[in-house]
Amino acid sequence: MALESLEDQLTSLNLSPDEYLAYNPSKDRPWLLQKFDNIPRYLFRVYTPRSCGITDTSWTKSKNSRYGNQASRHDIFARTDDKAVAAMLHRHLMWQKGDDNFVSWTSSLLFALVYIFHLHASLRDGSEFMDIHLCIIDTTRFARGVFLRGLDLIQAYRVVDSNLAQTEELRTRKHGGRYYFGEYLSQGALRIEGKCDIVSASALIDQGLFDLQPAFKEFTQWPKAFAPPWVYPVLKLRDEIRHKICSSSITQLFGSRWRLPMAANLIASLPYREEDSDILNFFKGTGFTGSLLFCHDLTDANQCRWRQELMLQFEDENHGL
Template sequence: MLNRHLRWRKNPHDNLVSWTSSLLFALVYIFHLRTSTYIEATLDEIQLLVVDTASLPKNAFMRDLDLMSAFRSVDLNLQKVEDLRHRQSSEFLGYYYFGEYLSQGALKVEGHCQMASARNIVDGGLYDIRKEFKEFANWKQGPGSARWANAVIQMREIFYLNQSQRSELSKRAILAVLQISRQFEPDFQAPIAANLIAIAAPRYYNVPTLFICRELPAFTSSFVCSSICSWLIVTVSDWEQFFEEAARMAACDTMPEVQEYNAVMQVIYEESPKPTVATTEETIIKTFGPIYIMDRS
């Protein structure tokens, strides 16, 4: 069942649900769904679901790499899928790993999630954040026409450039980040904004990041880790250890958009008001990873 699920093959007994820790991957998937031979969904029908994993049961999500490592000895086909996850593109610097996590059976996410339609995300200015999304909108329907995985890898190329080779975040992109983020409830707006800034991969993100976050509701007790954290609690004094753990859990070496996201969050943390020692001892910061459902139906 696991092998067929990870290969996106239909199975009537499959009760697994796929999620991703990469907003970039989820956004490109929107355009894949529009051109899929099996689904052919419209932008109004496609929803982006973001879940606060910290408020869900521990170990509700399992990383695909961990599951494949556990069962690879009994399934040769599963070994091949695992090998693919570690494979580098022959054309680009990126790898075929996209931060997939699995949940099994019914997972009650009501009250722990937010949704926005693909239509509202696009109309909110997605094409101003990365022009490639507009190109994906022209994908034709049919098998093989939507270069989903390869498109993500190609979009990752900018993350491997020197900062001086990147462009500054445009005013239109800043406005788009704000408009898209505001489609979610206040607690979700800052993490969504940080992810969108990361996807834009600007030359300088300190100033636009701080401007955008000041325009959004302040979040003094909720910070975000872009890895999937079933439950991760750190104190303010543990931030260095937190970012190291976040990088490990998110497989950041092969997910540069997640590395960029962590860098954006570092900027936010460094510029945020620091609590007193007394407050630090009493305050627990609960962090969560925004994850996005990958519906195979």
């Protein structure tokens, strides 16, 4: 584990500015700098060949970067037209067409999983499950400033765009913040090779995704539509999903260093219970490697690093405000 941890640290330092576009908040937004310290360790992205941007095992690129737009190399905070940036941000968050240099990630694995079925049923996409992929990244292996929370960007630009102010209202205040789904944004092109793992939706299904949550099988029968379900099923499943130990087999699809965070995020999709012996025993099983270590007293949440990581991820998905 020590060697793997050292290797990870060295890899994260081996970054060229050409491999990412970091946010550099302007002097009138210094409060954003501290937000770089609150990025969840693991983020997820679901993509298809029909996505506006492009993602593969080496790169993830925004729509602008994919098509070689020179503006894709410029940090939004280096631009002088705040209204144009705010309009682009709103278009991206609302899935509208137009100039777009953002790439979306989520800290909610549940949100990402339901998105798979949304894309499959969408008349705008309609990809087969073998062509829909789930990507997980370790944000600690990227330079500081590569990611920012969508809500923080909304708050930075809401004063110049009333649409963003309304979006913030929806995601933070209306319905008790239940419409917050842990969205984070990178910009331009980002090299993810060696810092991610990617698995197809068909592999997830074959490995027992429907056993983890039977409702997922029902989602495969959604009729084709321009706006198939997504948000409401997530809200419902947040309240209903139950733990299934078969999540162990799903984690085996991922490389050894990714199995523990994947399992933790599957568990983080469940309703929170202070103590659960089944979950504790599950994480004590074989097949997990990585830097998350167990303490000797597994009942002490304050001393278990895996629980701390899990609760941070859980809080971002279920509260995040």
